[in-house]
Amino acid sequence: MAFPRLHRLALLLLMAVIAGCASTPDASQGRFVARTVELDGTRMPYQVFVPAASTRRPGALPVVLFLHGSGERGDDGIRQTEAGLGPYLRAHADDFPALAVLPQVADGEEWSGRNNRLAVAALDAAMREFGADPQRQYLTGMSMGGYGSWNIALAEPSRFAAIVPVCGAVRAPRSERPGLRVDAVAQESDPYKAMALRLKDMPVWIFHGARDEVVRPDDDRRLHAAFQAAGARDARYTEYPQGNHNAWDATYADPAMWRWLFAQKR
Numbered sequence: 001m002a003f004p005r006l007h008r009l010a011l012l013l014l015m016a017v018i019a020g021c022a023s024t025p026d027a028s029q030g031r032f033v034a035r036t037v038e039l040d041g042t043r044m045p046y047q048v049f050v051p052a053a054s055t056r057r058p059g060a061l062p063v064v065l066f067l068h069g070s071g072e073r074g075d076d077g078i079r080q081t082e083a084g085l086g087p088y089l090r091a092h093a094d095d096f097p098a099l100a101v102l103p104q105v106a107d108g109e110e111w112s113g114r115n116n117r118l119a120v121a122a123l124d125a126a127m128r129e130f131g132a133d134p135q136r137q138y139l140t141g142m143s144m145g146g147y148g149s150w151n152i153a154l155a156e157p158s159r160f161a162a163i164v165p166v167c168g169a170v171r172a173p174r175s176e177r178p179g180l181r182v183d184a185v186a187q188e189s190d191p192y193k194a195m196a197l198r199l200k201d202m203p204v205w206i207f208h209g210a211r212d213e214v215v216r217p218d219d220d221r222r223l224h225a226a227f228q229a230a231g232a233r234d235a236r237y238t239e240y241p242q243g244n245h246n247a248w249d250a251t252y253a254d255p256a257m258w259r260w261l262f263a264q265k266r
Helices: 002-023 085-091 113-130 144-155 191-199 218-229 248-252 255-263
Strands: 031-039 042-050 061-067 099-103 132-142 162-166 204-209 235-240
Touching (some): 031 113, 061 085, 061 113, 061 144, 085 099, 085 248, 099 113, 113 144, 132 144, 132 255, 144 162, 144 191, 162 255, 191 218, 204 218, 204 248, 204 255, 218 235
Parallel strands (some): 061 099, 061 132, 132 162, 162 204, 204 235
Antiparallel strands (some): 042 099
């Protein structure tokens, strides 16, 4: 009667080993991990994309902070990964070579003020946890997150090695959305010139669709002209002639953009 008992014990041990292996993340694939950050009593969920072990070079990892658009607001901690950078990361889970931090703004709120500070706090926490390179921090965002990219860059002009705002703008696109703007220059007589002068030493690549009816490309055209007039070190502008508001899929699928971005260093 001893054999069946030993057999059951061996089977239980085998099942435990299998379960343990199943719960261990596959280091050969990039993956998302869920986190939260708290600042002044306010919590914000965020996701961190951790790259596959095979893509990592010796030393600390580069890190990308991504700001989502209006449609991804909430408190589920997931929706911000479902449009823009998140789908690209899932499609390139085996070869994307950097950390990415994707915080989420609550319903009805903008990328401004406290939310921007929470996003940067999430970035700081991810850098500490996963070992990111402070000289290779990058910032990008789409639509509402494009505005947020400018807001954070203006608040921390010496932090990021480069920024990629996608289909954002400077002024509010509609009267019913007055909070959607670049706060730091909202009171300037020429906000485009003010932004260009303050960020002329930061590499910037702006993307927009020519047929965007949600956030018209006019502001980005004027902003790019202001960067040129200010003698900016590296300010680029790509406008997709047939593109609508969704300029993010083409932008994040562009290998040239990623080569340029990861070549930048503080």
